[in-house]
Amino acid sequence: MNETGYLVTLHREGMDKMGELNQNILVTADWLKSRIGSDNIIVVDCRYNLIDQNYGISEYKKGHIPGSYFLDLESHLSGSKGKHTGRHPLPDAKEFAEKMNSMGLSSDKMVVAYDDESSGSARLWWLLRYYGHDEVRILDGGIQSWLDLGYPLSKEIPDHKKGKFIPSPRENMTVELEDLKKGTKNMCIIDSRSPERYRGEVEPIDPVAGHIPGAMNIDYKSNLDSKGRYLPAKVLEDRFSGIKGDPVVYCGSGVTACVNIVAMSLAGKHVLLYPGGWSQWVSYPENPVIKENSN
Template sequence: MHPLIEVPALDGLLRRQTPVVLLDVRWHLAGPPGIESYRKGHLPGAVFVDLDRDVAGRPGAAGRHPLPESGDFEAAMRRAGVCADRLVVVYDDADSTAAARLWWSLRYFGHDRVRVLDGGYRAWTEAGHPVTTDDPEVKPGDFIADPGRLPVLDAEGAAALARAGVLLDARSAERFRGEMEPVDPVAGHIPGARNAPTSGNVGVDGRFLPPSLLRERFGKLGATDALDVGAYCGSGVTAAHEILALNLAGIPAALYVGSWSNWVADSAHPVATGDS
């Protein structure tokens, strides 16, 4: 199944009353909680999913957004109405940063019918489609979490991939170079990693670039389907966006879920700075 769905296609499904589970996962690293945006307006029938509470485990040495326990994720998705045989469409404000993490998580835990609304809530409203402040009636789902359906990396695997394959750092160039670090206690990057900020995966409208342009972008960094490729970021959220973009480009890739927040939790891990 193609990982993206456009606004007209989703509107068509909803008009035909095709069974779709809509998940609103708006989330802001800095700013008001996503639930506040949801309460001000959301797609009709959409259920709010909290990225910090429902899509990640408790922060700690494993990272700021580690993988949740299978049972916890299963319970959260069932509360949201997720069923094994029903299409799930996830969205956030616009650029799919949070939506990509939920897309990846559902795929990792075994749901194979998941799509991201390209352009998110902004694209939906700009097209003139209705929103609501009503809370939907949710029938509990039957989703069963079956972890391990997508490749992941730990710190050792990320270090090895940086040497023998291509490890992409999805953070901003300033954070990659170690010039600033607004969240984690140490600035810099994993030695051997290559910087590919997720902002370069989308246009100004928040929609993903065409696959040909994404292939060109990643190819310039050495990432092709002929090599082992992985991605990380600060805590495993924007790196999932990188995985989705790589998927669109036809390049399979593994996610270092713990990412930089896990890497720097061990002072024995080396840290690089600068462009190289």
């Protein structure tokens, strides 16, 4: 937040560069295939399942895009959990950097993230930018887009390397709980969960159902086509044209909300993340909750 109480949409250093990156977020399987083995490309498998926490590593071992490393949502893309952190707090900067450096990350290398349902790769994309590394892309359509073209998988695990990545957190890419509670007239809060969870009809994960007061609902899955690819930028621009002010997105714990950030970035919008999400919000019993039947 700035001194006048209005949201700073992104920290101003690198704003122009990030604007340029909006149309350079996604890559295709063909693009990636032609660069497999390049010293300047680091490929990362981000598959996960919230219910089965062994799913990601199990699928990786069964077969992954050749040369790709694996990052686990719980162990590598999240930090230590506490009573009021939410389910997936941001990872410690030093620990995150150490993991990325074990893959050989440096400022001149590009990371390409993939998964099998969009949010793991979006989380890594967002985290790398948050910690100061803009050269990151998402394989549009995930591993299935690779398989659809008949490209092979590998079971070989790449060697650890030595990188030079030094994290530099961009704290103005996030909004914290207290800022969200205070709010501003320019803040547009967006709940990225399913409509049923938003309305409070069901809550399969967190102890309280409903949504944050004033939030609108944009289900992160609505940004994707039937093959898990992001909708065209022009379609996304039209979808988000009604959003005024400073968009702040949240989900259950700061993971699937990143899909909305990717989609809005493709549409040319600068978006903030509330990392703690619904799971942090409801960890404080005094925080207000809205349900469909209480509107």
